[in-house]
Amino acid sequence: MSKKAKESALNWISENESRIIVVSNKIWEYSELGLQEFKSSSLLADKLEKAGFKIQRGVAGMPTALIATYGSGKPVIGVLGEYDALPGLSQKPIARKKPLVSGASGHGCGHNIHGTSGMAGVIAAKTAMNVGGIEGTIKFYGCPAEENFSGKAYMVRDGFFDGVDACISHHPSTMNAAHLKSSLAVNSAKFTFMGEPSHAAGSPEAGRSALDAVELMNVGVNYLREHVIQEARIHYVIEAGGGQPNIVPAYSRSWYYVRAPEREQVESIYKRVLDIAKGAALMTGTSHEVTFVKGLHNTIPNRTLAEFIVKNMREIGAPTYSKDERSFASKMTKTILSEQKLEQLRKSNRPGWEELVDVDIDESIPDPWGEGETSFGSTDVAEVSWKCPTIEFDTAACVLGTPGHSWQFTAFSGMSIGHKSLIFASKTIAAVLIDLLSSPDMLEQACKEHKKRLRGRVYRSPLPPEAKPPLDAWKL
Numbered sequence: 001m002s003k004k005a006k007e008s009a010l011n012w013i014s015e016n017e018s019r020i021i022v023v024s025n026k027i028w029e030y031s032e033l034g035l036q037e038f039k040s041s042s043l044l045a046d047k048l049e050k051a052g053f054k055i056q057r058g059v060a061g062m063p064t065a066l067i068a069t070y071g072s073g074k075p076v077i078g079v080l081g082e083y084d085a086l087p088g089l090s091q092k093p094i095a096r097k098k099p100l101v102s103g104a105s106g107h108g109c110g111h112n113i114h115g116t117s118g119m120a121g122v123i124a125a126k127t128a129m130n131v132g133g134i135e136g137t138i139k140f141y142g143c144p145a146e147e148n149f150s151g152k153a154y155m156v157r158d159g160f161f162d163g164v165d166a167c168i169s170h171h172p173s174t175m176n177a178a179h180l181k182s183s184l185a186v187n188s189a190k191f192t193f194m195g196e197p198s199h200a201a202g203s204p205e206a207g208r209s210a211l212d213a214v215e216l217m218n219v220g221v222n223y224l225r226e227h228v229i230q231e232a233r234i235h236y237v238i239e240a241g242g243g244q245p246n247i248v249p250a251y252s253r254s255w256y257y258v259r260a261p262e263r264e265q266v267e268s269i270y271k272r273v274l275d276i277a278k279g280a281a282l283m284t285g286t287s288h289e290v291t292f293v294k295g296l297h298n299t300i301p302n303r304t305l306a307e308f309i310v311k312n313m314r315e316i317g318a319p320t321y322s323k324d325e326r327s328f329a330s331k332m333t334k335t336i337l338s339e340q341k342l343e344q345l346r347k348s349n350r351p352g353w354e355e356l357v358d359v360d361i362d363e364s365i366p367d368p369w370g371e372g373e374t375s376f377g378s379t380d381v382a383e384v385s386w387k388c389p390t391i392e393f394d395t396a397a398c399v400l401g402t403p404g405h406s407w408q409f410t411a412f413s414g415m416s417i418g419h420k421s422l423i424f425a426s427k428t429i430a431a432v433l434i435d436l437l438s439s440p441d442m443l444e445q446a447c448k449e450h451k452k453r454l455r456g457r458v459y460r461s462p463l464p465p466e467a468k469p470p471l472d473a474w475k476l
Contacts, residue, residue, distance in 0.1 A: 002438040005132030009124040009430040010316065013423060020120045020426060021419045023047060027112035028414045031085035031105040034145030035471055037064040040083040040112075041142050044068075044119050048140060051123045060154040062469045066142035067160060070126045075443055076137040077436050078161065079429060080169035080381065080392075081118030082111040082146045091410035095331035099407075106410040109147065110172035110397055113413055113422045117170045120422075121429025128434050136437040139164065143380070145469075150294040152380035154469050156387060157461035166305065166436055166446055167390040169381050170425040172397035172418065175350070175362050176318050178306035179394075181299075181370035184233065184259040185266045186378040187462065188293040191217060191277050195286040197250040207248025211241050213284040214252040220276035221256075228269050233259040233376065255293070261374045263297045263462070293470065295462025298374070299382040300453050304446040305391035305432075306368035312431040318363045318396070319420035329360040329399045329417065332408055341401025349373060360399045361417070386459040389446040393428070397421035 013020065027040045041057075041064040049055045053068035089106035090099040100106070107113075122140045129136075141160070144151035155161065193214055198207030221234060228234075236256045242249030258273060260266045274290065281288040321329070333341075345353040351369055356362060384390050398412040412418045436443055 002132060002434060005128040005134055005438070006431050006434045008131040009128035009434055010427050012124045012127045013120055013426050013430060016120070017423055020116060020423065023119065024112050024116040024419065024422050025414065027083050027115060028107050031090065031107055032083070033087060033105055034084040034148045035062060035064060035151070035469060035473065037083050037144055040115065041066055041144070044081065044083065044115055044142055047119060048123065051126065053126070053140070059160055060151070060158045060469070062144050062151055062154065064142070064144040065151055065155060068122065068140040068142070069137060070122070071129060071135070071137040073135055073137060075165040075437060076139065076163055077433055078139045078141055078164045078167040079118045079122050079433070080141050080143055080152070080167060080384065081115035082143050083115035084111055084145050084147050086147055086405055089405065089407060089410050091407040093411050093415035095328055095335070095411070097407050106407070107413045108405045108407065108410045110409060110413040110418065111146070113172045113397060113418055113425070114170060115142065117422050117425040117429060120426035121433065124426065124430035125433035128430065129437070132434070132438070134434065134437050138433060146380055149470055149473060150296055150380035151469065153294060153296060153383050153461065153463055156383040157463050161384055161387045164388045166443060167384050167388055168429055168432055169390070169392035170429060171392055171394055172413065172421050173394035174396055174398050174400045174402055175394055176313060176365045176396050176424070177394045178309040178368050178391055179370040180301040180303055180306055180368050181373045181375045182261065182301060183299040183375050183382055184261060184378045185263040185296055185298040185382070186257055186259045187266050187270045187295045188255070188257050190239070190253055190255045190291040190293060191288060192251070192253045192291065193281060193286045193288045195248065195250050195284065198248045200246045200248050204248060208285040209248050210252035210286050211249040213280045213286045213288065214238055214241065214254050216283055217254065217277050217280035220279060221273060224272060224276065229260060229265060231261050231374065232265065232269055233257070234269070234273070259378055261298055292464055292467060296378050296380055297382045297386050297462070299379065300385040300390070300450065302389045302391050302446055302449055303368060303371070304442065304449050305389055306393070308435065308442060309391060309393045309428060309432055310365060310368060312435070313365050313428050316424065316427050316431065318365055319424050321361060321417065321420070325417050326360070328415070332411070333360050333399045333401065335408060336399070336401045340403070344401050356400055362396050362400055386454070389450040395421040395425040395428070
């Protein structure tokens, strides 16, 4: 019965392929920034509601967050979807750099595909549940602001993932893969310094420079780098530094990220950064405030789910490409430095990566790899992974070597190669959902592995209890 149900799910996606692509293209056109995804989230919610899902909108204090639920009882399987864009990455779906709207945002990480694949996957699975008489609950989580404010962290903290037995997420990428790497835990915070304005030439002694405090903090943190673990990452920008040179700046603000492989390592380094900020304020006679923006854990991988996803991906079969699509891919490869592509492949540490150096589109589906390794990015999917067995798999939407957060990624996300990644991922999500709902032994194995990897550690939200989603962040 599970096989018949799975076939009905895959057939539903094939039959509705053009409609699924329309949704992805609309979100691509909207290109809304994090916590501003009003049209994108509404579009997904409306489609899911029309398909028979019960919709909760505006969850965890975020107007663009949603949960769509179908079915009842155990098991409860979640599917994640993202739909936020990135500033300044507007791009036409062509093989040369040309913004659709100059200076506007764009889907340089493919989240138009991400959110749509989750939507299509759960609707197809719901159809199959009815055909096969399969019991259980499926939930689509519409998750805002992954790129900057980590909406999932608020959703997890506020209990919206409690009782979920397993969770699946998909991300467009340069490969078809379900790897086993962890990610870096992170803290993000803004440091605001307040001083006293004065004429910088006529009465500098009367001034207290907030910009001096920011710069001294930066110097202190840069000296700290020698005395933290090698795998840590600290980076910052100065968001506000004063008005003009002849006025002692009374207000200045910096924004810091502190990353490390384990949550407790981040907390230790972050405390030292806080002390450096205090020292900078003392040295300059200024006052300061710290605004905690977000905190995330490292990801807990799950081999059981990864292997099951790869099995389904291979049964479905990776997309094939037309002559025009291969020509487009070849042109895009020429926009990427060969050493950049080589370094990206090397950093992937994928077995046999050397064989991909001269490949444009990766059509293979490798075994899961990366056990014990840590990627150097951070993701709020990690928060979910501490609550239940979780996997985020990739499907090839771009040529190998394509940088994340690039105009090339935006272009791919709005054209047919990205569309094929979307459909492949939608089918994979639907198939895995059906298997998880109807295979209690496999789900139990994933849960046992999850418990073992946690090693008795208990999830504690990095967010302060009083922290609220920064809905007005883009106004700062």
